[in-house]
Amino acid sequence: MAVTYRAAVIDKVGLDALIRALAARGRTVIGPTVRDGAIVLAEVTGGADLPYGWGVAHEAGRYRLAPRRDGAAFAHSAGPQSWKSFLHPQRERQWSADRDADGSVVFSAESGPSPSYAFLGVRPCDLRAIAVQDRVLSGGRYPDPAYRRRRERAFVVAAECTEPGATCFCVSMDSGPAAGPGYDLALTEVIDSAGHRFLVRAGTEEGESLLGEVPSRPADTATQDAAHASVAAAADRMGRTMPQVDLQVLMRETLTAARWEDVASRCLTCGNCTMVCPTCFCTTAEDVTDLTGDHTERWRRWESCFDLEFTHLPGGPVRATGLSRYRQWATHKLGTWYDQFGSSGCVGCGRCIVWCPVGIDITEEAHALARERDGGVAAGSAPEAP
Amino acid sequence: MPGPEPAGTTGPATGTTGQAAATDRRPTLAVWKFASCDGCQLTLLDCEDELPALAGAVRISYFLEASSDTGAGPYDLSLVEGSVTTQQDVERIAHIRGVSRRLVTIGACATAGGVQALRNFTDVTDYLSVVYARPDYIATLAHSTPISAHVPVDLELRGCPIDRGQLIEVITAYLAGRTPDVPRHSVCFECKRRGTVCVTVAHGTPCLGPVTHAGCGALCPAYGRGCYGCFGPSYSTNFPAFVPLLRRDGMDTLDVVRILRTFNAAAPEFAAASRAEEGR
Numbered sequence: 001m002a003v004t005y006r007a008a009v010i011d012k013v014g015l016d017a018l019i020r021a022l023a024a025r026g027r028t029v030i031g032p033t034v035r036d037g038a039i040v041l042a043e044v045t046g047g048a049d050l051p052y053g054w055g056v057a058h059e060a061g062r063y064r065l066a067p068r069r070d071g072a073a074f075a076h077s078a079g080p081q082s083w084k085s086f087l088h089p090q091r092e093r094q095w096s097a098d099r100d101a102d103g104s105v106v107f108s109a110e111s112g113p114s115p116s117y118a119f120l121g122v123r124p125c126d127l128r129a130i131a132v133q134d135r136v137l138s139g140g141r142y143p144d145p146a147y148r149r150r151r152e153r154a155f156v157v158a159a160e161c162t163e164p165g166a167t168c169f170c171v172s173m174d175s176g177p178a179a180g181p182g183y184d185l186a187l188t189e190v191i192d193s194a195g196h197r198f199l200v201r202a203g204t205e206e207g208e209s210l211l212g213e214v215p216s217r218p219a220d221t222a223t224q225d226a227a228h229a230s231v232a233a234a235a236d237r238m239g240r241t242m243p244q245v246d247l248q249v250l251m252r253e254t255l256t257a258a259r260w261e262d263v264a265s266r267c268l269t270c271g272n273c274t275m276v277c278p279t280c281f282c283t284t285a286e287d288v289t290d291l292t293g294d295h296t297e298r299w300r301r302w303e304s305c306f307d308l309e310f311t312h313l314p315g316g317p318v319r320a321t322g323l324s325r326y327r328q329w330a331t332h333k334l335g336t337w338y339d340q341f342g343s344s345g346c347v348g349c350g351r352c353i354v355w356c357p358v359g360i361d362i363t364e365e366a367h368a369l370a371r372e373r374d375g376g377v378a379a380g381s382a383p384e385a386p
Numbered sequence: 387m388p389g390p391e392p393a394g395t396t397g398p399a400t401g402t403t404g405q406a407a408a409t410d411r412r413p414t415l416a417v418w419k420f421a422s423c424d425g426c427q428l429t430l431l432d433c434e435d436e437l438p439a440l441a442g443a444v445r446i447s448y449f450l451e452a453s454s455d456t457g458a459g460p461y462d463l464s465l466v467e468g469s470v471t472t473q474q475d476v477e478r479i480a481h482i483r484g485v486s487r488r489l490v491t492i493g494a495c496a497t498a499g500g501v502q503a504l505r506n507f508t509d510v511t512d513y514l515s516v517v518y519a520r521p522d523y524i525a526t527l528a529h530s531t532p533i534s535a536h537v538p539v540d541l542e543l544r545g546c547p548i549d550r551g552q553l554i555e556v557i558t559a560y561l562a563g564r565t566p567d568v569p570r571h572s573v574c575f576e577c578k579r580r581g582t583v584c585v586t587v588a589h590g591t592p593c594l595g596p597v598t599h600a601g602c603g604a605l606c607p608a609y610g611r612g613c614y615g616c617f618g619p620s621y622s623t624n625f626p627a628f629v630p631l632l633r634r635d636g637m638d639t640l641d642v643v644r645i646l647r648t649f650n651a652a653a654p655e656f657a658a659a660s661r662a663e664e665g666r
Binding site for chain 2: 035036037038040061062063064080081085090091265266267268269270271272275276286287288289290291292293296301302304306307308309322354355357358
């Protein structure tokens with residue numbers, strides 16, 4: 001039986017109170033904040049840390065903060081990090097071992113305290129990305145216990161998207177702009193003549209209980225309608241689209257397309273797209289020893305299919321060319337991810353487009369591949385206007 | 387500046403370390419200098435926290451920067467700093483290779499020829515007459531070359547200077563008999579891992595990070611500056627796609643040539659890219 005939790009309206013004071021209430025429950029609250037010319041994700045201690053009045057102007061390979069007259073806190077997208085920085089940290093110790101005086105080796109599993117996060121302002125696309133990583137990292141026969149602990153303890157406050165960016169295409173990937181399941185609380189920011197406020201819907205009992213701790217008023221029809229209209233309007237303002245074809249099939253049928261050579265000529269193989277992607281999960285093992293030789297540690301760190309050494313075997317790298325590495329990334333993200341994990345690996349957040357120094361656009365590449373397959377225009381031409 | 391001949395490699399052992407060697411089972415470490423500023427050797431002395439453990443694990447047998455007491459070869463692990471710029475260097479590195487079981491080059495000079503390889507792009511005699519009052523006193527080679535151009539090298543550590551953590555990693559890996567973890571991908575990996583906002587994408591700052599070898603921990607971008615390429619080219623570069631970015635962010639041809647011609651000017655990928663720019 002589906003449980004219906006309550007909805008309420010809070011204002012900026014209520015949002016500040018929400019952050020403090022989460023912190024009072026022992027959670028480390030991570031949310032958007034302005035740092036180094038970008039809206040980054042970092043610990044926030046109150047509403048004053050949020051990027052009120054800041055938006056973002058982005059394009060392929062370009063990101064600039066842009067002031068907003070409406071004072072919105074959540075009207076931005078495609079920041080330089082995603083929530084995986086916290087749930088799937090870039091470097092993490094797996095175990096350590098010590099050699100005793102008698103020569104025996106004692107292994108110690110990593111069992112430090114798991115942080116208890118509250119994620120504030122999770123975009124619907126990122127909410128989907130967390131669900132995708134859940135399947136990868138805590139599903140299947142070999143779940144990652146550390147990821148699972150962090151994930152189970154995390155409290156998620158989604159923020160529905162009312163201001164998509166020029167590089168956004170969540171509608172194509174069916175992951176936004178409205179929040180799907182998986183949140184404890186979902187906010188929709190509403191700014192109009194009736195004031196600056198947030199429609200809040202609880203998605204779990206804990207969410208509802210927390211909502212009860214902050215000053216709020218019952219959700220009124222006007223606010224609910226305005227919130228709904230903002231999110232619906234956002235769906236019509238996506239900066240990018242994916243071709244309206246089965247992307248899994250498209251990837252399978254274009255493995256030898258000339259377009260891959262075109263994109264490889266532009267690709268720096270620098271790895272930025274994989275690092276900013278909220279679903280890319282690959283890691284490598286790093287063994288650390290000390291000078292005495294009596295202590296060793298196994299660490300895991302983010303790795304990328306763009307790293308030549310990622311597929312290094314005794315005969316050399318399996319994917320030696322930039323072409324094969326870009327194609328591996330794109331076809332996995334849009335195609336073979338379905339075979340492996342039952343969903344798309346792409347959620348349409350646009351980060352890979354924004355944070356690629358040369359602005360390679362996965363939607364443009366997909367359009368070009370579709371055109372080449374379908375006997376249309378030759379590779380290398382401009383995509384259809386999004 | 388020619389360095390001394392390796393001590394005691396042909397004659398009897400000299401000094402106390404030599405006498406102790408009979409009962410000392412620690413592997414021997416030697417540090418050699420060629421044309422360089424000594425900064426990479428000093429990185430070894432900068433390992434202050436690790437020095438006691440290091441001294442317990444290896445016998446520092448030849449390291450003139452630290453001690454004039456030199457032990458006899460052969461040496462288990464030789465660290466070589468500096469580039470080859472004289473005929474004496476050519477002979478000396480051949481000798482050092484002969485008395486070294488493992489030879490690791492440290493730093494941009496030893497792995498790419500260093501900033502002194504700017505001579506490779508011009509006629510060195512032009513420099514001699516500008517720099518020296520008596521150019522006829524100077525006997526030097528036309529080019530500054532990396533150690534690997536003369537002898538087989540087991541491992542190259544990049545950087546100007548090298549990273550202390552990577553140096554310790556190479557030594558501990560050697561002691562443990564494992565492959566050192568020295569990634570060869572781009573600096574961008576390190577920026578993203580440490581959470582640095584991309585200075586190119588977010589600020590429009592020219593940055594060599596996408597084509598530069600990791601290892602410094604992405605130091606400069608963490609302070610809002612573009613990467614200067616101290617670690618030389620990464621294992622996978624695409625300069626024809628990359629150089630237009632530098633131009634977009636305000637560099638002209640001279641700027642591009644200059645940023646590619648610093649400590650790793652003669653690294654093949656950097657040299658090819660700077661020559662291509664000059665030829666535009």
